[in-house]
Amino acid sequence: MSEAVVDNIVAVLPPLLQTLESLSFVARNLNPAEFGNVMQIAGEPDEALLAVKPRLADWPEQFSHIRAPLQAAIDAALAGYAGLRAVMNGEGDLVSVFRALRYLPRALEALYPLTELPPVSGFFIAPELREDAELQAKLAAVPNDNTGVFHEGNEPGSRGGFSMYVPEYYTPDRAWPLVTALHGGSGNGRGFLWSWLRDARSRGAILVAPTATGQTWALMGGDSDTPNLNRILDQVRARWNIDETRMLLTGMSDGGTFSYVSGLDGASRFTHLAPVSATFHPLMAEIADAERLRGLPVFITHGRLDWMFPVQTARQTQGLLAAAGANVTYREIDDLSHCYPREINAEILQWLNGAQAADA
Structure with a gap:
């Protein structure tokens, strides 16, 4: 050069x-x-x-x-x-x-192909892990096949497709945790992917960010999104080795609410739910599959300053789900409004991987 x-x-x-x-x-x-x-x-x-x-x-x-x-x-x-x-x-x-x-x-999508440059690679590592020599070595190596950022039918303006990230050091000889992250209302998976990519890259998780089939997730009326999530899940599992005991459904705002709607269904294949800045109607707990709720790991994150879905809703949800038998972890962030708190990703991944998180 x-x-x-x-x-x-x-x-x-x-x-x-x-x-x-x-x-x-x-x-x-x-x-x-x-x-x-x-x-x-x-x-x-x-x-x-x-x-x-x-x-x-x-x-x-x-x-x-x-x-x-x-x-x-x-x-x-x-x-x-x-x-x-x-x-x-x-x-x-x-x-x-x-x-x-x-x-x-x-901007992040445009820049990511330049991770061959050390400052760019460091930017896409979680700050607390940037001095991790083992991680740096893995990321500096030649990427393995079937890794990196992918977009499947998820061009700007399209609906129902998905974007995903597979760590460049992925190997199929072990099963990997899966994070399925749902965007907020009127958003898209291609953009929301970047809320999670730095942590998936740093901590070793396969990340899928679908786009809703409609303008937002199917919170009312017919549900065309759950079948689409299952289609995407089948497609991903056919190509990569996914750990069936660590399949997370998470989301922000409408995406978080839909993680309840879809994830509390008795037929859901996701093992963990982590709604962020979401709303929850008490009737959802009453109509949810009782067997599904029993022991289900649920990680709720909400901001005390949320102006769209007041924090009292999240506090009530914690009580309702716990009373129904779910294993609930609750995080209330004092300075958070109705935004995505990327700093919570590390704790969610630790929780998904089996670390015990004491309730706040």
């Missing part, structure tokens, strides 16, 4: 990665009443990124495989920040904020 290209990469990566971290910070801490404060804390890393963006011009053609992903990631990161700034300037509302944050997973 030419010295000039190396210099450009060294100049571009730090502000790009910092901008992505700042966008992630806004997504994690978004609360309509605190938006201005959150943006102030997030800072202005996009200004430094904008300043180094011209360094991607006029690269030798043989390095286009590096330049193109960097360019796409930078453009998406800058577009996301520009959307947030517009709202700060009075041009837009909460919907505009959500729309701006959709650029974050697009």
